[in-house]
Every structure is written in structure tokens, then in C-alpha cells.
Amino acid sequence: MTGSGVVVFVMRRFAVAVPLLLIISFGVFALVHIAPGDPVRSLLGARASDPATLAAIREHYHLDDPFLIQYFKWLSKVVQGDLGVSILGNRAVTSTIADRLGVTIFLSLMSAVLVLGLGVVLGAVGAFRRGTRLDRAVVMFGVFGISSPAFVTGIFLLYFFGALLHWFPIFGPGTGFLNRAWHLTLPALALAISVMAIVIKITRAAMIEELDRDYVTFARARGLSSRRITFAYVLRNALIPVVTAAGLIVVGIVSGAIYVEVTFSLPGLGALTIDAVQKRDIPTIQGTTLLFSVFVVLVNLATDVIYMLIDPRIRFGRVES
Amino acid sequence: MNTHVASTGHENPLLRVEGLAISHGAVPITTPLSIAVERGETIAIVGESGSGKSLTARAIAGILPPGINATGTVTLDGISLMGLSETELRKIRGFRVSMLMQDPFTMLNPLMRGGDHIDEMLRGRPEFASRAPRAAEVKRRLAEVGIVEDDVARRMPFQLSGGMCQRVALAAALARDPELLIADEPSTALDVTTQAEIIRLLRRIQRERHMSLILITHNLRLAFSTCERIYVLYAGSLLEVGDAAAVERQPYHPYTLGLLLSEPPADIRVPRLVAIRGSVPQAADVVGRCGFADRCDWAKQICRAGKPPLVARDIGRLTACVRQDEIQCELDALRTAALCAAPATPRRDETEGALVRIDALVKTFDGPRGHPICAVKHVSLRIMPGESVGLVGESGSGKTTLGRCLVGLETPTAGDIRIDGIAAADFGAMAKADRARVRRTIQMIFQDPYSTLNPRHSVGQALSEALRASAGAASASTPERIAALLADVGLSAAYATRRPASLSGGERQRVAIARALAVKPAILVCDEPVSALDVSVQAQVLNLFKRLQAEHGLSYLFITHDLAVVRQIAERIYVLYLGEIVEEGPTERVIDDPQHPYTRRLVESIPRSANQHAP
Structure with a gap:
């Protein structure tokens, strides 16, 4: 398969993703109507229900049109980047989201780097020291992390490193890169610990399998350096299953961010969503849900493309023996 | 010590x-x-x-x-x-000291190009510090192991044949002299x-x-x-x-x-x-x-x-x-x-009343992107009652596909199969009684006896299951009949209680043979039945096949890559190459005087040294 083949592959994946996104958008739109009570009431929120306001809402949301027409009118606005107006504060949903996005992206990226970096290193340590106390400690740490929810680990970290030791701030997102990283270390760690077990387990199992392979033995028999064997042979082959799971992990991190933001009172998208749910702010819920869904679809698309790029057996297609 | x-x-x-x-x-x-x-x-x-x-x-x-x-x-x-x-x-x-291993397909890093396995061995040497002299050296090393095609160095291991992989691995093993x-x-x-x-x-x-x-x-x-x-x-x-x-x-x-x-x-x-x-x-x-x-x-x-x-x-x-x-x-x-030769087997020239007739059989499979792959092309063969026929070929020759068509595991794309006079090309289209009769007439023995035996069933259970499928199933599968079957393949009745995991490879293959014999078949299709066995055990099983043929008047279609094995067991052989029969005839004639270049190549590849017959 050549460069154009890769393009064809990506296009084909996109073609599958578009209908999926349409279905999701339909579900998100239907939220207004699924929510208990009259949609006008839902959209009214805390405003006074005088007839003029109600009529304005009916007019603004095309509520007198048939359902499908409403959907298409809403969708065409969404495509143009207009997610409607938040019921609270009367701001455009897009600008509320834009305000909050930074913290969530920073938190998720930081924790993804921690999960993948630390997880792969710990998994590799376990595999190389298979059966030793260190190996068992690594596995135990993973099991411990996955069994305690992120908000519990978060509260523990806050108490220990924030309140007792005062190493890290206990609330607020910080400003500027370094200050923000300092502020977000504990939340990112809490988030990372809760999903790291998956990466540790996959890396460890894959590396143990790789260490037993004929080509690793053959590489040793040829006197290659242990660094070359570890990186070009063992790690590179073992990372293929990790990459295939990375999509799942990133999605897990972003959904975990919702709890962690609330725990650490960070003004991120997760906190915004919780807030919106509590206040029945339907346009904001629609906006954040849609954004999360698009993100999940795109992450999966990216995983497929990366998987194809790193495994030549997929890229070239197997020859028939 | x-x-x-x-x-x-x-x-x-x-x-x-x-x-x-x-x-x-x-x-x-x-x-x-x-x-x-x-x-x-x-x-x-x-x-x-x-x-x-x-x-x-x-x-x-x-x-x-x-x-x-x-x-x-x-x-x-x-x-x-x-x-x-x-x-x-x-x-x-x-x-x-360097080492070369057995399986060419698992010896090379699947994510590294063939040439890189040699390249990485050269990197430490100052004269190969830069890329160009190293690439030239890789080319020279590959030429030493008989690879002159330029693109082999750039191919991934899974794109190379077994022989090519083994050559690349040899060049890599020898790269530091x-x-x-x-x-x-x-x-x-x-x-x-x-x-x-x-x-x-x-x-x-x-x-x-x-x-x-x-x-x-x-x-x-x-x-x-x-x-x-x-x-x-x-x-x-x-x-x-x-x-x-x-x-x-x-x-x-x-x-x-x-x-x-x-x-x-x-x-x-x-x-x-x-x-x-x-x-x-x-x-x-x-x-x-x-x-x-x-x-x-x-x-x-x-x-x-x-x-x-x-x-x-x-x-x-x-x-x-x-x-x-x-x-x-x-x-x-x-x-x-x-080392005394056996008396020559009587020649049979008649082709009437053949037990198995295959005429112009074609089998194609769907390949990648819809390209059909023709595994068997226009193959015709006959097996007479009581005759042992060898089907010789290498991997990819279509010999296994042909055997699987014969026992109804694959349905041929075109052509005709008659077993004991019944048209058996398409098992799905056959009348129920005919299908049952054909399945009792023809049985198959596979290469790996372990994967054909249910590990949870004891030997006795496996055999009684097969006995129930035999003709006139009214007769119960008594311990006596199981013992008789086991005795037939040279095992004691005590084996009935054992499970496949506790048997050696040779014993497992004997059980597989006993199970095939339970329905009193007229012909056994044997797909490489001894190639997974140790040499000393292989001879026992070959002797067993010979004895069973004499005692039961069985016919065999013996599918193998090993000319020495067919020499011992088959009266007539067909040589299959890329899905076509390139040569057929009495075993002695084909092996001693091969006509087709491919048969000649097969015969020449048998390892032999000068004093083969000494004392």
C-alpha cells in the first residue's frame, strides 16, 4: 500500500464516522424533547414564564415546526458553529465552552502523558523483572489504582500532598504554563492512577510475550546490544497492543476528568457539564455532550490510522502463503 | 560421571x-x-x-x-x-559464535525490513558508519547467501517466503563473520x-x-x-x-x-x-x-x-x-x-471399478481484493479398491485441498468426484443416505493427531462415538469392540480410559487411526500422517498402515511431501505441483526415473551420501 493507499484508508474511515456523528447529533438534539416536561419549560430555565418570553423561545427554537425540520434547522446552525445560547447567563454556549476547554485539555493531556509514559515504563519494569517483588509491587499498584475511583484517589492525594505536606495547591487551575502544570499535577495524577492499570497490564503481558519470541533470542544470539533489543525488538513490537488500547484509555481519561474537575473544583468542561445538568441548562448540555462525542469518534479514528501506520503487516496486507 | x-x-x-x-x-x-x-x-x-x-x-x-x-x-x-x-x-x-534457528517465519523482527537485520549488525564498525557503504555491504552479504534481487532488503519479513527468510537470517547471523x-x-x-x-x-x-x-x-x-x-x-x-x-x-x-x-x-x-x-x-x-x-x-x-x-x-x-x-x-x-528390497508389487492396469474417481477437479478460493486463487486445477485421479496411492507435493501444491474436497470438507468449484459409484462432489446436494454411505466409505487422518482428538474425551469415549456412527448403529459400542479397535492399532485395552494429553504423539496417531477404522471404511485419506512424529515412531506408524492395508484390504490416499515415505507405502503416485498433476505412475518408476523437471528436483533433494548401501 502506498501513500495514496493511506489516504484512501483515512477517507474510508471518515465515511464511516460521518453517519455515526449524525446519529449522535440526533440523539443530542432529542434531549430537549426527551427531558421530562414541556420543551418550552426546559428551555425557559429560571427565567420568568411570561407569554412574551415563551413565544420568543418558541420562535427562537422553531418549536412549532415538525420535529425533523427543527432538527435540521438546529444541525445547520451547529455546523456553522452556533450551539445556541446558555439559559444561565445568556451567553453563547460556544464561548462558555471555549472558556472552559483549556483546563480540560491541559488536564487530559497531562494525565494521558502520565498514563502512557509511566504505564509503559512500569509495565516494562514488571516484564523485565518478571516474578520478582518489584514486578508484584507494580501489578499491585495497578490493581489498587483501578479499584479506587478517581475522585477517591483525588481526595486522598489532596489531603496528603495538599493539606498535609503543602507540596501542591489544593484548588484552582493556575495561570501560565508552569503554574498551571503545578496546579494540575494532583488532578492529573488522580486521573492517571485510575486508568494506568490497563496500560501496565497490556504492556507487561505484551513484553513478556515478546521476550520469549524467536526473533529476540535470534537477536541475542547475534550479539546485538541490550538497548537495541529492548527498543527495536521488544518495546516496538509490544507497543502495538498498547496503541490499539490507547483510544480506549484517552476516552477513559476524558470521562474521568468530569469527576476529577468536580473533586478539585477546577473550572473545566466536566465541571461545566455537571453544573449544566444540575441547572437543567439544556443548550449547554447539548453542546458539551456533542463535543465529547465528536472527540470520542475522532480519537477512535486516530487510533485506527496510527495502528495502520505502525504495523506494516496491516499497511501492506499479508501475502498469501 | x-x-x-x-x-x-x-x-x-x-x-x-x-x-x-x-x-x-x-x-x-x-x-x-x-x-x-x-x-x-x-x-x-x-x-x-x-x-x-x-x-x-x-x-x-x-x-x-x-x-x-x-x-x-x-x-x-x-x-x-x-x-x-x-x-x-x-x-x-x-x-x-552465531546461531541460526529453526522457524524462518519467527526468526526475523516482523516490524523490520529484511535488510535492516543485516544493517544493524554492521553499525558498530567504523568503515560502515555512514549509510551508503552499509547499504552496499548489505547487498554484498545478501548476494553471498544467494539473494540477488534488490528489493528483498527493502521487504518486510512477512512478504518473503520461508526460504528467503532463512537466507536473510543466515546473512544476518554471519554479518559479523x-x-x-x-x-x-x-x-x-x-x-x-x-x-x-x-x-x-x-x-x-x-x-x-x-x-x-x-x-x-x-x-x-x-x-x-x-x-x-x-x-x-x-x-x-x-x-x-x-x-x-x-x-x-x-x-x-x-x-x-x-x-x-x-x-x-x-x-x-x-x-x-x-x-x-x-x-x-x-x-x-x-x-x-x-x-x-x-x-x-x-x-x-x-x-x-x-x-x-x-x-x-x-x-x-x-x-x-x-x-x-x-x-x-x-x-x-x-x-x-x-535393506533387502521387497518383491515388486503386482501391477494393476485396470481402471474399471475404481473406488474413487476424480475428474477435472477445480477448486478456487477468494483471495485478497476479490482475486480468485486457484488451488487445484483440473486434477483427475483414480484409486482402485485395496490400492495405496501417494499424492506428493510441497506446501501450496493443493494436495491438502484435494484431500479435503474428497472427504467433503471443501466443495469443489468444478469437476466430478465419485466415491464407490456415488457422485460426491457436493456433500450438501447429496441424498442423506448417500452422504452417510460416503462418509462411512471414506475417512481422513490428519497431520496433527492432538488437535483432532477432543482433550476432554477419553480414548474410549472418542472411539465409542465413532462406533455409534458406523453402519447398523444398532449394535452397541461395547468395551469389547473398543478393545478390538485398539488392538487393531497395536494398543492395549487399558488405553480406553486415558485422555489424549497423557498419550505420546505416536499413540495419539494410533488412536486417530482406530477412530477412523471404527466405521469400517474402504479408504483412508491420510494427510501427512507421520510428518509430525519422531523418526523412530514414524516407522512404527508406517508399519501399522501397511499391516492394516493387508488385513482390511484398505485403500489409501497418502498425502505427503516425503518421497521416502510414499516409496514404502504407495503403489502408485501422483506428483502435484502448483495445483496440477505433473507426473503419475508406479512408485518405483516415478522415483527411479522421474520425467518431469519438478519431480526430478524433488528426487534430487533427498539427502544421501556416497556409501548408502554399505554392508
Whole structure:
């Protein structure tokens, strides 16, 4: 398969993703109507229900049109980047989201780097020291992390490193890169610990399998350096299953961010969503849900493309023996 | 314990292994053994599965799997390798000792291009610091192993054939110009014709480089034709050591002779192969006695009294048989008797009343992106009642597809199959009664007996299930009938309660045969039925096939890549090449006087040495 083949592959994946996104958008739109009570009431929120306001809402949301027409009118606005107006504060949903996005992206990226970096290193340590106390400690740490929810680990970290030791701030997102990283270390760690077990387990199992392979033995028999064997042979082959799971992990991190933001009172998208749910702010819920869904679809698309790029057996297609 | 050095008179061999004992925890894998390799010398370590030959090779290179320990000394050119650290060993491996492994498809890194395996070996050298001279050197190294196509260096391992992978791996193993190469069954996983090419290549390179070579193999004939000295390893102990020619002329140990006679000869048909009874034991089970005693016709009390030491009996000849001088005449006599040709089988020329008729059979499969792959093209063949027919071909020849079409596991794309007069091309379209009759007429034996037996069913359950499917199923599957079936394949009735996991490979194949016989078939389709078995066991099973044919008047379609096997079992053979029959005729005529170039290539690839018939 050549460069154009890769393009064809990506296009084909996109073609599958578009209908999926349409279905999701339909579900998100239907939220207004699924929510208990009259949609006008839902959209009214805390405003006074005088007839003029109600009529304005009916007019603004095309509520007198048939359902499908409403959907298409809403969708065409969404495509143009207009997610409607938040019921609270009367701001455009897009600008509320834009305000909050930074913290969530920073938190998720930081924790993804921690999960993948630390997880792969710990998994590799376990595999190389298979059966030793260190190996068992690594596995135990993973099991411990996955069994305690992120908000519990978060509260523990806050108490220990924030309140007792005062190493890290206990609330607020910080400003500027370094200050923000300092502020977000504990939340990112809490988030990372809760999903790291998956990466540790996959890396460890894959590396143990790789260490037993004929080509690793053959590489040793040829006197290659242990660094070359570890990186070009063992790690590179073992990372293929990790990459295939990375999509799942990133999605897990972003959904975990919702709890962690609330725990650490960070003004991120997760906190915004919780807030919106509590206040029945339907346009904001629609906006954040849609954004999360698009993100999940795109992450999966990216995983497929990366998987194809790193495994030549997929890229070239197997020859028939 | 004996640590006698099998020296050839030289004082300073390149490699000297003394008292090398390998164990897995407290379980011994080999007893202390000694090996010496001169510069430029080729030796063979011959042994069946479980003999410890591969671990011995890995112990020499210092790459034993975790949990396996070795004691003793390994000295390479005066340097003791056993005490060296991993870092120091790395300077020896590749540069002085290198290793080639069995499976070409798993030996190369699947994410690295073929040429990069050679390239990475060259990087440390200053003259190859930059890319261009390194690429030129990779090209030169590939040319040495017979690869002149430019794009092989750029291809990924999964895009190369087995033979190509093995060549690339050989070039990579030799890239730092080692003085000693250990080749562990380098040709076993390959097709017959490719096997011969790889062995020729190894010998040529060994001679050109004046390199020492340790060939690890289970094939005694290959060892005789390739190596100067032979070490015969059995259940972890060396049983015989000597010059290849001398050992071939007159084996001193009953096991060596047994192994030699167990290998079916390709040039004559013998009435009955001399098989070694039983199967290969574990080293741990034969501590403190001759490992071969339980299978030996000459074993006496003395053989079980202690582990017989390997002692010199002649110049350059050692044997671990304590009774060698007493029994040598009998060994020689057995050898002479075993090599008598069987009387020629009566020719049958009639083609009327054939049990199986295949006419113009075609089978195509859907390939990638809808391109059809034609596995079998216009094949016609006949099998007469009571006749044994060989179907010879390499992987990809379509021989297995043809066999599967015959028993209804595949439906042919076109063509006609008649079994006992019933049209059986499409099992789905047949009347129910006809289908049942055809299934009772034709049965199949597979290569791997283990995967065809349900591990949760005892042997008795497997057989009674098959008996219930036989004609007139009203008759219950009594223990007597199961015992009779087991007796038919040479197993005692006690086997009925055992499960497949507790059986050896040969016993499993016997059970598979018994199960096929339960429905009293007229013909067995045997797909490589002995190629997964140890040589000494293979002869037993071949003898069983011969006996069953005589007793039950069975027909066989014997699908195999091994000409020596068909020589023993088949009256007529068809040679299949890329889905087409290129040659057919009586076995003797096709093997002794092959007409088609491909058949000639197959015949030439059988390893043989000059003194094949000596005494």
C-alpha cells in the first residue's frame, strides 16, 4: 500500500464516522424533547414564564415546526458553529465552552502523558523483572489504582500532598504554563492512577510475550546490544497492543476528568457539564455532550490510522502463503 | 560421571564443551556431555524431540531460557564462556559464535525490513558508519547467501517466503563473520526442495569461510551427508560419537542403528521398516541407567544397573553401549537384512471399478481484493479398491485441498468426484443416505493427531462415538469392540480410559487411526500422517498402515511431501505441483526415473551420501 493507499484508508474511515456523528447529533438534539416536561419549560430555565418570553423561545427554537425540520434547522446552525445560547447567563454556549476547554485539555493531556509514559515504563519494569517483588509491587499498584475511583484517589492525594505536606495547591487551575502544570499535577495524577492499570497490564503481558519470541533470542544470539533489543525488538513490537488500547484509555481519561474537575473544583468542561445538568441548562448540555462525542469518534479514528501506520503487516496486507 | 573428551587428536579445538549438564531446577535435561569442534569442521548433534539438542546449542551460545541452568565448561579458543557476564558474552556472540534457528517465519523482527537485520549488525564498525557503504555491504552479504534481487532488503519479513527468510537470517547471523555457526534445524520448517538448497548453501558458505559449523538435526541421513562428525543424543545423553562415514558404515549403538533403519529409504521399498518400539523418554525418567534400555532388543540387567559411560571403542569412535562388542555382529546382520528390497508389487492396469474417481477437479478460493486463487486445477485421479496411492507435493501444491474436497470438507468449484459409484462432489446436494454411505466409505487422518482428538474425551469415549456412527448403529459400542479397535492399532485395552494429553504423539496417531477404522471404511485419506512424529515412531506408524492395508484390504490416499515415505507405502503416485498433476505412475518408476523437471528436483533433494548401501 502506498501513500495514496493511506489516504484512501483515512477517507474510508471518515465515511464511516460521518453517519455515526449524525446519529449522535440526533440523539443530542432529542434531549430537549426527551427531558421530562414541556420543551418550552426546559428551555425557559429560571427565567420568568411570561407569554412574551415563551413565544420568543418558541420562535427562537422553531418549536412549532415538525420535529425533523427543527432538527435540521438546529444541525445547520451547529455546523456553522452556533450551539445556541446558555439559559444561565445568556451567553453563547460556544464561548462558555471555549472558556472552559483549556483546563480540560491541559488536564487530559497531562494525565494521558502520565498514563502512557509511566504505564509503559512500569509495565516494562514488571516484564523485565518478571516474578520478582518489584514486578508484584507494580501489578499491585495497578490493581489498587483501578479499584479506587478517581475522585477517591483525588481526595486522598489532596489531603496528603495538599493539606498535609503543602507540596501542591489544593484548588484552582493556575495561570501560565508552569503554574498551571503545578496546579494540575494532583488532578492529573488522580486521573492517571485510575486508568494506568490497563496500560501496565497490556504492556507487561505484551513484553513478556515478546521476550520469549524467536526473533529476540535470534537477536541475542547475534550479539546485538541490550538497548537495541529492548527498543527495536521488544518495546516496538509490544507497543502495538498498547496503541490499539490507547483510544480506549484517552476516552477513559476524558470521562474521568468530569469527576476529577468536580473533586478539585477546577473550572473545566466536566465541571461545566455537571453544573449544566444540575441547572437543567439544556443548550449547554447539548453542546458539551456533542463535543465529547465528536472527540470520542475522532480519537477512535486516530487510533485506527496510527495502528495502520505502525504495523506494516496491516499497511501492506499479508501475502498469501 | 563420564566427562570423556571426544577429541580428534588435535590439542586445541575451536570449541571445547566439557561436562555440560543442563537442568530445569532439579530436573535434569542433559547428563554431563562433552563436544569438541575443530576450526573449519562441521559436526552434527543428532537427536529426536526431547533429546536436549536445542538446549545444548543454546547453552553453548549462553542464551538459555529463564529457569534453565547449565553447569560444566564451554571453552572457545581458550576463553571460558560459562563465567562471562552478559556484556562480555555480547562481544563473543555474533563476532565469534552465531546461531541460526529453526522457524524462518519467527526468526526475523516482523516490524523490520529484511535488510535492516543485516544493517544493524554492521553499525558498530567504523568503515560502515555512514549509510551508503552499509547499504552496499548489505547487498554484498545478501548476494553471498544467494539473494540477488534488490528489493528483498527493502521487504518486510512477512512478504518473503520461508526460504528467503532463512537466507536473510543466515546473512544476518554471519554479518559479523563468526568463526562458529550453530544451526538449529535450519531446514526442517521448509519445503523439501528449499531444504536441500539451504543445506547446500550452508555447506558452501562453511567451506568458503572455513567456518566451524554445528548442525542440530533429527535427520541422521542429513547429518551423514553434511557433517564430518556425528554426536547422537538421546534423552539427554550422548549415545554414540564418531566420524560420519564410519558411523554410517557401521553404527555401534543399537539406537543409532534403530534410528538409521527407522528412516524409510527413498531408493528401495522394504517389506517392513525396522521400527524402535515405544517412544522417547524424558531424561529425568532414565537417570542412572541406559536411556535406551527400555526400547532396546539387546538390553540386559547391566544396562539398567548404571548410566553406561561413553567410551572409545575405535579410533575416533565412542559408544555408550556396554554390550557393543557382544552384539556388534547382530547389529550388522540386522542392518543387512533390513535393506533387502521387497518383491515388486503386482501391477494393476485396470481402471474399471475404481473406488474413487476424480475428474477435472477445480477448486478456487477468494483471495485478497476479490482475486480468485486457484488451488487445484483440473486434477483427475483414480484409486482402485485395496490400492495405496501417494499424492506428493510441497506446501501450496493443493494436495491438502484435494484431500479435503474428497472427504467433503471443501466443495469443489468444478469437476466430478465419485466415491464407490456415488457422485460426491457436493456433500450438501447429496441424498442423506448417500452422504452417510460416503462418509462411512471414506475417512481422513490428519497431520496433527492432538488437535483432532477432543482433550476432554477419553480414548474410549472418542472411539465409542465413532462406533455409534458406523453402519447398523444398532449394535452397541461395547468395551469389547473398543478393545478390538485398539488392538487393531497395536494398543492395549487399558488405553480406553486415558485422555489424549497423557498419550505420546505416536499413540495419539494410533488412536486417530482406530477412530477412523471404527466405521469400517474402504479408504483412508491420510494427510501427512507421520510428518509430525519422531523418526523412530514414524516407522512404527508406517508399519501399522501397511499391516492394516493387508488385513482390511484398505485403500489409501497418502498425502505427503516425503518421497521416502510414499516409496514404502504407495503403489502408485501422483506428483502435484502448483495445483496440477505433473507426473503419475508406479512408485518405483516415478522415483527411479522421474520425467518431469519438478519431480526430478524433488528426487534430487533427498539427502544421501556416497556409501548408502554399505554392508
